[in-house]
Amino acid sequence: MKSDELLDLVESVINDDISLIINMKGFSMFPTLRPGDRGLIEKCNPKTLKKGDIVVFRLAQKIIAHRLIKIHSIDKKIVFITKGDNNSFIDQTFDVAALIGKITLIYRGTHTIKMSNLMMNVRKTEALYFSRLLIPIHHFILRWNQTGSSIKNRFSNLKKNIEIVIDSVRKEFSINAIISVLQGIIPFIILICVKKFIDVLTHGSLQNIHQQKQFILWLVLTALFFLISGLLSELREYFSEKLAQSVTKRVYLQLHEKHEELDLSTYENSSKQDQLHRAVQEASFRPIKILNELLITFRSVASVLFLFGLFVFIRWYLIIILFVAILPGILIRIKFSRKRYKLKDSQNTREREMYYFNRILTGFPFAKELRLFGYGRFFRQKFHNIQNDLFDEKITLRRSEMKWGIYANIFSIILISITLAFISYLNIQGIISIGTVVLFFFAFQRGYSVLNDFFRSITQLLEDNAFLNDFIQFLKMPVKQTLGEKSSSFSLQHEIRFENVNFSYESTRRNVLKSINIVIPAGKTVAFVGTNGSGKTTLIKLLCGFYLPDSGRILFDGKEIRELHSKTLQQNITTVFQDFALYNITALQNIALGNINADFNERKMEEAARKAGIEDVLKNLPNGFHTLLGSLFQGGEELSIGQWQKIAIARALYRDSAIILMDEPSSALDADSEMQIINNLKNLSSNKTAVIVSHRLSTVQWADLIYFLDQGEVKESGNHHELMEKKGLYYNLYQTASNFYC
Numbered sequence: 001m002k003s004d005e006l007l008d009l010v011e012s013v014i015n016d017d018i019s020l021i022i023n024m025k026g027f028s029m030f031p032t033l034r035p036g037d038r039g040l041i042e043k044c045n046p047k048t049l050k051k052g053d054i055v056v057f058r059l060a061q062k063i064i065a066h067r068l069i070k071i072h073s074i075d076k077k078i079v080f081i082t083k084g085d086n087n088s089f090i091d092q093t094f095d096v097a098a099l100i101g102k103i104t105l106i107y108r109g110t111h112t113i114k115m116s117n118l119m120m121n122v123r124k125t126e127a128l129y130f131s132r133l134l135i136p137i138h139h140f141i142l143r144w145n146q147t148g149s150s151i152k153n154r155f156s157n158l159k160k161n162i163e164i165v166i167d168s169v170r171k172e173f174s175i176n177a178i179i180s181v182l183q184g185i186i187p188f189i190i191l192i193c194v195k196k197f198i199d200v201l202t203h204g205s206l207q208n209i210h211q212q213k214q215f216i217l218w219l220v221l222t223a224l225f226f227l228i229s230g231l232l233s234e235l236r237e238y239f240s241e242k243l244a245q246s247v248t249k250r251v252y253l254q255l256h257e258k259h260e261e262l263d264l265s266t267y268e269n270s271s272k273q274d275q276l277h278r279a280v281q282e283a284s285f286r287p288i289k290i291l292n293e294l295l296i297t298f299r300s301v302a303s304v305l306f307l308f309g310l311f312v313f314i315r316w317y318l319i320i321i322l323f324v325a326i327l328p329g330i331l332i333r334i335k336f337s338r339k340r341y342k343l344k345d346s347q348n349t350r351e352r353e354m355y356y357f358n359r360i361l362t363g364f365p366f367a368k369e370l371r372l373f374g375y376g377r378f379f380r381q382k383f384h385n386i387q388n389d390l391f392d393e394k395i396t397l398r399r400s401e402m403k404w405g406i407y408a409n410i411f412s413i414i415l416i417s418i419t420l421a422f423i424s425y426l427n428i429q430g431i432i433s434i435g436t437v438v439l440f441f442f443a444f445q446r447g448y449s450v451l452n453d454f455f456r457s458i459t460q461l462l463e464d465n466a467f468l469n470d471f472i473q474f475l476k477m478p479v480k481q482t483l484g485e486k487s488s489s490f491s492l493q494h495e496i497r498f499e500n501v502n503f504s505y506e507s508t509r510r511n512v513l514k515s516i517n518i519v520i521p522a523g524k525t526v527a528f529v530g531t532n533g534s535g536k537t538t539l540i541k542l543l544c545g546f547y548l549p550d551s552g553r554i555l556f557d558g559k560e561i562r563e564l565h566s567k568t569l570q571q572n573i574t575t576v577f578q579d580f581a582l583y584n585i586t587a588l589q590n591i592a593l594g595n596i597n598a599d600f601n602e603r604k605m606e607e608a609a610r611k612a613g614i615e616d617v618l619k620n621l622p623n624g625f626h627t628l629l630g631s632l633f634q635g636g637e638e639l640s641i642g643q644w645q646k647i648a649i650a651r652a653l654y655r656d657s658a659i660i661l662m663d664e665p666s667s668a669l670d671a672d673s674e675m676q677i678i679n680n681l682k683n684l685s686s687n688k689t690a691v692i693v694s695h696r697l698s699t700v701q702w703a704d705l706i707y708f709l710d711q712g713e714v715k716e717s718g719n720h721h722e723l724m725e726k727k728g729l730y731y732n733l734y735q736t737a738s739n740f741y742c
């Protein structure tokens, strides 16, 4: 319903003296309202309205509920002045014509609160006389709570997502985590060793044996920790590679498995395609990136804790100075990480468009037309326009981040310089040793980068998590098509029946199939004929269980298709699609794909090739059936499109299922090949249920039953002779086709 229609409805309901309950949003009448409150509107006489009432009126296309703060009379017309959420300090004015009614009751959960009760009257007084003070306080508390819960949500979501990513790589991750923690601590231990080393040197010139022993001890320890540090770096390289490999393997497995089980409609819906695009893009690197960030966080936490101990030893307040020095940088990072995600999100559709144009400009399927029509410039222009826009937006954001980053750095450097001067002053005063000064210099320098790393990795984790969410959401995408029980076995004995089937594609919502009532008897050959777009392929897709009808039923021997598991359907059905796939693998493997779970039976595959009329061609290839097909890889033999189609038919025949669905099986074949395949199909279909879609009537004349479709409806049915005698749509189409071919 349009908003003005809704408004009219509201008004007519009220004018007819019927009360209406509305959801109340906002906190305009502070502190009366709470989230989720609903208000009862009642019609009222404008003359009875008083200051403090909550009035409901229409403003542009909206219904507004506000606190009434003044009633004026201008030129004998009554004008109401109100205060609301967005106009805490600006008054809203409306006249009697816009008045709908007033709120008399508030429903809060299971409670009902009368506007006339004591509490509401106290609130009314607050709202009327103290709003300037109270509304900003209330808004601040509200925003504070919202920010708090949003941060809490982001972290709990991060935890959940990390658990999903770590799940199968716990061992590798734990090893990396231990190495990271040690890497966080060792540099500080080295620092302490160096401090001791300098202190020994500056206290006399190694004159006594104790000093010499001390000198050697700290020298050896320093060297030892340097060695450990080097060792850890090597170990980290090796184990992080192992971790990356395990995560990548797992992620790709999840990605591929999920794609396999997704509804076909997912690929036809543009917003879902955006989601798929993001998921595929992110899956390649984001999970491993997030684990690496987590390891950096571990390292930073270990360093920060150690550093904290060190600063307590030098001067505890220095850690606060350090923290303040990096704070602006952190805030800027958080702010820009959110902006980056929003930008990426807003660029997603355009990015997908850009990749599409890139595919046109670089992909083989478009290469012929691109040269012939010379449309390269057109698509290059489109590609560059989008690319320029996307790059400009990114660089503008980077520029702004860089500017604020420079300000933050200047602030930190000033603060650190002052602190350094202070520490030097302490040394001059003899309060701390030169070793401690050196320790401080290094610790401060390390501390600065460690704290920076820590907050950077936390913000980076949250940013990466926002992207990882896309992948996790993709893995959680619902799969509608899991039909009945997996174990249910089925073999067609009697018939497939469509009862009043209506269907529309999700993307268009246009009824593509209308009240379809057809029967496909078991063991018979049934053909769907009709003009382009009449719904023939859609019927085949429904038979495969790719989509479910919007209404009506598809019954296999009286059992509804929803009750059959998709695997059961797959076992019973084999299909050749009009847009069959070309696989750049060997000829034998191409055919084997038709029944990939069966034992590899070369003889049967050759038989399927013979029935599809491609056996001789394949035998004569350089390596016979073992020749690589297609031109993608070296040594591949390219076939004609008709030959590819025959391979697709051989693939379907090799499956040897009880039901064969063929959507335009001979569209790319010459007349001889078509006849040969038809003869084979006739023999083949004697004990099988075959459904053939064709616009070439010669292909289907011999079918037991022909359905003529037009604009999604079955207009005629019968065998060829019956339909010809009818002299209807089928007859006309047949005549036209014969005249054309004569």
Ligand code: ADP
Binding pocket: 268, 505, 507, 508, 512, 530, 531, 532, 533, 534, 535, 536, 537, 538, 539
């Ligand atoms: P036919 O096989 O008889 O040529 P189809 O079954 O392919 O016809 O198409 C029937 C109608 O459904 C057409 O109007 C077509 O535009 C529409 N259609 C087909 N596929 C889709 C799809 N994936 N999404 C939306 N509409 C579709």
